Amino acid sequence: MTNFFKNLFLYSVGHTYSNLSRLFLRLFTGIMFLQLCIRQMMAFDSIVPTFGGFLGMSPETSITVLVAIELLCAVCIMLGLLTRLAVLFPLGLMLAVEKVFMSSQATVTDQLFNFQPGYPVMFIGIFVYMLLAGPGKISLDYIIAAHFTETPADEQTIDNA
Numbered sequence: 001m002t003n004f005f006k007n008l009f010l011y012s013v014g015h016t017y018s019n020l021s022r023l024f025l026r027l028f029t030g031i032m033f034l035q036l037c038i039r040q041m042m043a044f045d046s047i048v049p050t051f052g053g054f055l056g057m058s059p060e061t062s063i064t065v066l067v068a069i070e071l072l073c074a075v076c077i078m079l080g081l082l083t084r085l086a087v088l089f090p091l092g093l094m095l096a097v098e099k100v101f102m103s104s105q106a107t108v109t110d111q112l113f114n115f116q117p118g119y120p121v122m123f124i125g126i127f128v129y130m131l132l133a134g135p136g137k138i139s140l141d142y143i144i145a146a147h148f149t150e151t152p153a154d155e156q157t158i159d160n161a
Contacts, residue, residue, distance in 0.1 A: 022136030023080075029126050030078030033090060037070045066093075077130070080139020084131055091127040094120040 040047065044063060051059045069089055076086035098120040135141045 019136040019138050022130075022133060023138040025126065026077050026080060026083070026130070026135060026139070029123070029130070030074045032123075033070060033074035033077070037067050037074060040067050040070075080135035080141050083135035083139065083141055087127040087130045091124060091131070094123040094127065098124065 040063065044067075047063055048059050051063055057065065070093070073086045073090050076082050077090075
């Protein structure tokens with residue numbers, strides 16, 4: 001029995017599942033962000049009349065662009081495609097949500113996201129981690145990078161000679 005616990009703790013100290021952990025985090029975050037997009041799409045008609053547009057766009061166009069970008073970023077994050085780039089927009093969005101929507105002047109319109117206190121901060125932390133750590137080996141980014149950084153066999157034999 002002592003061996004079991006010893007092996008369990010000693011083995012777990014030296015071995016990590018960082019790539020699997022990154023995959024899980026990417027999938028979890030992507031699904032959470034997709035859920036947010038779906039909620040916004042379902043409430044589109046009730047959101048439009050109360051939402052002010054941004055960047056000179058109408059409210060309908062603003063929400064459509066916002067949801068499309070969130071959807072695209074969520075899919076890219078889950079696939080591990082352009083991951084570091086794909087987390088930049090959601091990171092900025094969550095910073096804005098934390099600043100504006102959680103302020104004391106938040107209106108019913110701001111409840112478009114139905115965020116609970118701390119919810120945007122959780123996303124901010126996850127996105128900063130993904131930005132720093134990258135997608136891991138179980139991602140399209142890694143597969144693409146491995147394909148383009150592979151040295152042909154002819155070059156290897158010349159270098160070794």
